[in-house]
Amino acid sequence: MVVVAKKWVLKKNFIGEPKDDDLVLEEEQLPALKDGDVLFEALWLSVDPYMRPYSNNLKAPVDMIGQQLARVVESKDGRYPIGSRYLGDFGWRTHTIFNPKAMEGVKGTYGKDLVIPCPDLAGNPESYSLGCLGMPGATAYFGLLKVCDPKPGDTVLVNAAAGAVGSMVGQIAKIKGCKTIGYAGTEQKVKWLKEIGYDFAFNYKTEDVSATLSKAAPEGINCYFDNASSEHEGVGGDFSNTVITKHMSIGGRIAICGAISSYNATAPPMGPELYGTMIFKQLKMQGFIVYQYYSEYHAAVKELAQWIKEGKIQVCEDVTDGFANMRSGFYGLLKGKNTGKAVIKA
Ligand SMILES: NC(=O)C1=CN([C@@H]2O[C@H](COP(=O)(O)OP(=O)(O)OC[C@H]3O[C@@H](n4cnc5c(N)ncnc54)[C@H](OP(=O)(O)O)[C@@H]3O)[C@@H](O)[C@H]2O)C=CC1
Numbered sequence: 001m002v003v004v005a006k007k008w009v010l011k012k013n014f015i016g017e018p019k020d021d022d023l024v025l026e027e028e029q030l031p032a033l034k035d036g037d038v039l040f041e042a043l044w045l046s047v048d049p050y051m052r053p054y055s056n057n058l059k060a061p062v063d064m065i066g067q068q069l070a071r072v073v074e075s076k077d078g079r080y081p082i083g084s085r086y087l088g089d090f091g092w093r094t095h096t097i098f099n100p101k102a103m104e105g106v107k108g109t110y111g112k113d114l115v116i117p118c119p120d121l122a123g124n125p126e127s128y129s130l131g132c133l134g135m136p137g138a139t140a141y142f143g144l145l146k147v148c149d150p151k152p153g154d155t156v157l158v159n160a161a162a163g164a165v166g167s168m169v170g171q172i173a174k175i176k177g178c179k180t181i182g183y184a185g186t187e188q189k190v191k192w193l194k195e196i197g198y199d200f201a202f203n204y205k206t207e208d209v210s211a212t213l214s215k216a217a218p219e220g221i222n223c224y225f226d227n228a229s230s231e232h233e234g235v236g237g238d239f240s241n242t243v244i245t246k247h248m249s250i251g252g253r254i255a256i257c258g259a260i261s262s263y264n265a266t267a268p269p270m271g272p273e274l275y276g277t278m279i280f281k282q283l284k285m286q287g288f289i290v291y292q293y294y295s296e297y298h299a300a301v302k303e304l305a306q307w308i309k310e311g312k313i314q315v316c317e318d319v320t321d322g323f324a325n326m327r328s329g330f331y332g333l334l335k336g337k338n339t340g341k342a343v344i345k346a
C-alpha cells in the first residue's frame with residue numbers, strides 16, 4: 001500500500017504571536033512496512049498550549065510535536081491488530097510508521113511511553129481520550145487533588161476556567177464539596193461556566209478581578225489553580241498578583257499549572273513580587289507536570305470516566321474539522337477562541 005502522509009512542519013520557530021508561514025502543510029510518501037512496523041492513521045489530533053513554548057526547544061524546520069488518537073491500518077506486529085486504537089506522540093501528521101519493538105524502552109518527556117493503548121473510555125466519545133479522559137483531564141485531576149489538596153467547604157479559584165483543564169478543575173472541585181470561582185475571557189464562556197456548576201464566574205477582560213473576588217469570596221481563596229500565571233492581565237492589573245497578594249486565605253495552596261499568558265511573550269516574565277504574602281499567609285505554591293503522576297494516570301482516567309457517566313461532569317469540545325485546518329485550530333486556542341478542549345478531527 002502506497003501511503004502519502006500529510007504533516008505540518010514548523011518552518012520557522014515562533015517569535016511572538018505565531019504566523020501563518022511558521023507552520024506549513026507538506027506531504028511525505030511513506031516506505032513499505034518492514035518487519036515489526038505498524039502503520040497508524042490519525043483519527044483525532046490534539047492542539048495544546050504547551051506546543052507554543054515547547055516548540056522553542058526545537059530547531060526549525062522540524063515536524064510539529066503533538067499527541068493523536070490513531071488506529072492501526074496495517075501491521076507487521078501481531079500485538080497491534082488492525083483497527084486497534086492508540087494514543088501516540090506522533091506529531092501533527094495523518095499517517096505514521098512506528099516500530100514498537102525497535103522503540104521498546106524509548107520514553108517520551110517525563111518518562112511517558114510514546115504510544116499507549118487508548119484507555120477504556122466507558123462508552124464516551126473517542127476524542128475524549130485527548131481531553132477530559134486524557135492528558136488535560138488528568139492534569140486537572142492531579143493538580144487539584146494532589147497539589148491544591150482541597151477540603152470540603154474550601155473555596156477554589158481557577159483561571160482559563162472554560163478551557164480543557166479549567167473546566168474539569170471546577171467540576172472536580174464541586175464533586176469534592178468546594179465552592180468554585182472561575183474566570184474566562186468571554187461572556188459566552190462565563191455563561192457556560194455557570195451552566196456546568198461553577199458557583200461564580202466572571203469575565204476577567206471586562207470585570208475588576210479584585211472587586212469580583214471580594215464579593216464572591218470574602219472568606220478568601222483556599223486553592224488557586226493557576227493556568228495562566230503572571231502577566232495574565234485582568235481588569236485592575238496582573239491577575240495572579242492580585243489574587244495572591246490580596247485574596248488568598250491563610251494556609252492557601254496554589255497549583256502552578258501553566259503560564260499561557262506569557263507563551264507568546266518576547267521578553268522574560270516578571271520576577272516574584274509575592275514573597276511577602278507567601279510568608280505572612282503561610283502559602284504553598286507548587287508547579288507540577290501531569291506525568292509526574294503517570295503511575296496513577298489510568299486510575300484517574302477511570303474515575304473521571306465514571307463521573308462523566310454519572311452526569312457529575314459535563315464536557316465541551318471545540319472541534320476543528322479537517323487536518324488541513326489544524327494550524328487555525330491551534331492559533332485559535334492561543335487567542336482564546338476555544339470553549340472546552342480544542343481537538344482536530346482528521
Ligand atoms: N502542568 C501540566 O502538566 C499541564 C499544564 N497545562 C497548562 O494548563 C493551561 C490550560 O491548558 P488547556 O486547558 O489545555 O488550554 P485551554 O483549553 O484553557 O485553552 C487556552 C485558554 O487560555 C486562555 N488564554 C489564551 N491566551 C491567553 C492569555 N494571553 N492570557 C490569559 N489567558 C489566555 C484562553 O481562554 P480565555 O478566553 O479564558 O482567556 C484560551 O481559551 C495552559 O497554561 C497549559 O500550558 C496543560 C496541560 C498540562
Ligand SMILES: CCCCCC(=O)/C=C/[C@H]1[C@H](O)CC(=O)[C@@H]1CCCCCCC(=O)O
Pocket residue numbers: 049050053054065066109135257258259289290291
Ligand atoms: C512554561 C511552559 C509551561 C508548559 C506547561 C504545559 O502545558 C505542560 C504540558 C506538558 C504536560 O505536563 C504533559 C505534556 O504532554 C506536556 C509536555 C509535552 C512535551 C512534549 C515534547 C514532545 C517532543 O519533544 O517531541
